[in-house]
Structures are given as C-alpha cells and as structure tokens.
Amino acid sequence: METLLTGLRAAAEPTRLRLLHLLAQGELTVTEITQILGQSQPRVSRHLKLMCEAGLLDRFPEGAWVFYRLAAKGRGGAVARRLLDLLPEGDQTLTLDQQRLSAIRAVRVDKAQAYFSDNASRWDEIRSLQVDEAEVEKALAAVFAGRRVHDLVDMGTGTGRVLEVLAPHVERAVGIDLSREMLSIARTNLERLCLSNCMVRQGDIAQLPLPAASADAVTIHQVLHYATDPGALVAEAARVLEPGGTLAIVDFAPHGEESLRDQHAHRRLGFEDAEVEGWLRTAGLEPAPVFRLPGKPLTVVVWTAQKPYPHITSTGATR
Ligand SMILES: C[S@@+](CC[C@H](N)C(=O)[O-])C[C@H]1O[C@@H](n2cnc3c(N)ncnc32)[C@H](O)[C@@H]1O
Structure with a gap:
C-alpha cells in the first residue's frame, strides 16, 4: 500500500506525468529532457x-x-505502467513533447550518420585500434561453425566485414545498413x-526490410553502443529469426573510455551481461553462452x- x-x-x-510519458519511450539524458520540457536543469533534476526515489x-x-x-522492475515500475495507460490520448502537451522527442532523435541519428559517413573509409582502421579483431572474428565464426546457416542477417553491416567472415558458413547472407558510403565500401569488398552468396541492402535496422522468421542467424557487431534504444534492435533481430535460429551480439563490456563518445559518437560505454540478457528475454530469446575477449x-x-520453438499444447495449438 x-x-x-x-x-x-x-x-x-x-x-x-510528462516525464513518465517520455521515459516510457526510451532512455534520455537530463540535457535531452530539459530541451524537450523547456524547463531548467535543476528543476528537471528535482x-x-x-521519481527515482x-x-x-x-x-x-x-x-x-x-x-x-x-523502471524496468519492481512495484514502482508497475505503478508507472498503469499510470501510462491512463494518460489521455491526443493531449496537446504530450503531443508537443512527442514532436520534440522525435526532433531530438532525428538530430541524434543525423549526427551518428554524419560521423559514419565521414569515417566510412577509415572504419576498418578505427576498429582495429580498439581490440584484436582477428580474435573477435574467430569467436564469432565459432558460434556458427559446424552447422549450415541458410539465411544470415547482419544488422548495421558497415563495410561488410562480418559478411566476409561468415560467408563460408552460410548459404545466403544480407547485410543491412543506412549509410550509402558504408554500403559502397561493403559492395566493393x-x-x-x-x-x-552475400549482399548488402540499404535499410533501417530498427525496421528491417525483411519478413518475420526469415533468417536462422542474425549478427549485431559493434552497433548497439550507437543505438538510442538497443533493446528495440534486439527485438527486431528476434522478429526476423525463425525458431531454432541464433543471434550473436558483439559489443563492449562496460568501460570508462569517455573519448569514444566525444571522438567516435558512441552513446553507451559498453553493456553489462544482465542488461543484454534482459533485452534477449524481453524479445522472447533464450540467452546462450557468452564469450569474453x-x-x-x-x-x-x-x-x-x-x-x-513454439510450445505445442495437447490440443495442437501453439503458444
Ligand atoms: C560501428 S559500425 C559497425 C559496422 C560493422 N557491424 C562492423 O562491425 O564492422 C556501425 C554501423 O551501424 C550502422 N547503423 C547505425 N544505425 C543504423 C540504423 N538505424 N540502420 C542501419 N544501419 C545503422 C552505421 O551506418 C554503421 O555502418
């Protein structure tokens, strides 16, 4: 009580109430919230x-x-979700907040895309500075080795390196990316x-241009740390996976390299296992082994x- x-x-x-409405749609920083609400930072922080307390x-x-x-869990989160259901549809203030949120998201996307476009040709060089790529590629290939994948989807394929690495293990592979520059490098490679057996297509990985259950393997390699809503990308991966299919996410463990934000447009400084597993379970996937490099x-x-696989009941129905 x-x-x-x-x-x-x-x-x-x-x-x-406006904060509940905004934060139900994804993660925001205080600066972004003050821009949307048009209120001072101390006031918003209060x-x-x-609300956190x-x-x-x-x-x-x-x-x-x-x-x-x-709040993802707990009674407070449950109260927040119930209250959200009661918010009036078409409310003018909430609608305006929504428009400002969309504008802020569009700026973020433009910024990230501008960065990717500027760096397209240098990308392979940048990633090799961060970690020994050969080891990562070996670990990724090991996930799919020993079984024949018929359709692989690589989300945020960039220069198409994951397609190159996994090509010997798959019948067909498609890499999806928004950046034309990245795609042109990938095509050349x-x-x-x-x-x-590999192709690339321009598309938004938040809404893959692919039917549900059309792939038996999906990879998301060094993409989630740029995402505004990484959980939504995991859910989109789950949508295109068929039962029995495998998702492999490659990204960083939590770190303190703030320069990756300033100089390389990273939004998140790595992820805890629990957070990733939460997104996987929410998307209806079963977490499998985790490999650390x-x-x-x-x-x-x-x-x-x-x-x-869907559970078949005694009456033959699936759930
Ligand atoms: C850091 S690069 C990684 C590329 C590749 N996966 C790799 O590891 O070499 C991130 C890629 O995600 C793409 N990307 C980011 N947001 C995207 C979106 N919403 N839809 C499609 N591609 C996106 C970028 O264009 C960029 O090519």
Missing part, C-alpha cells in the same frame, strides 16, 4: 530524483552522462572477394541467444 501511495504522490504533478524511474550514470528510463583497455563480449 505504501509503495502505491508513494508512486501516486510522486507522479501527481503535470511535469512528472523531479527526476523524486519512488521507484517509478531507473537512473543509470555512465561516464559523464546520466540516463533515465521507466564483397565483389573483390567474389562472395556471391579481454583487451586493453576494451573487452569485447560475444553474447549469443536462441529463438525457442
């Missing part, structure tokens, strides 16, 4: 603090930034290596997961 009352009290204010929101500092989002200073992690 006390948790409910605390949650209700903490939400019973117009700005705080609201956020109170009431368990409605989660706060997670990461280097110099602090992200906020709707694939042609040079005569990898006729310690480096200096960055440790690369390969998280794997399987899409389970």
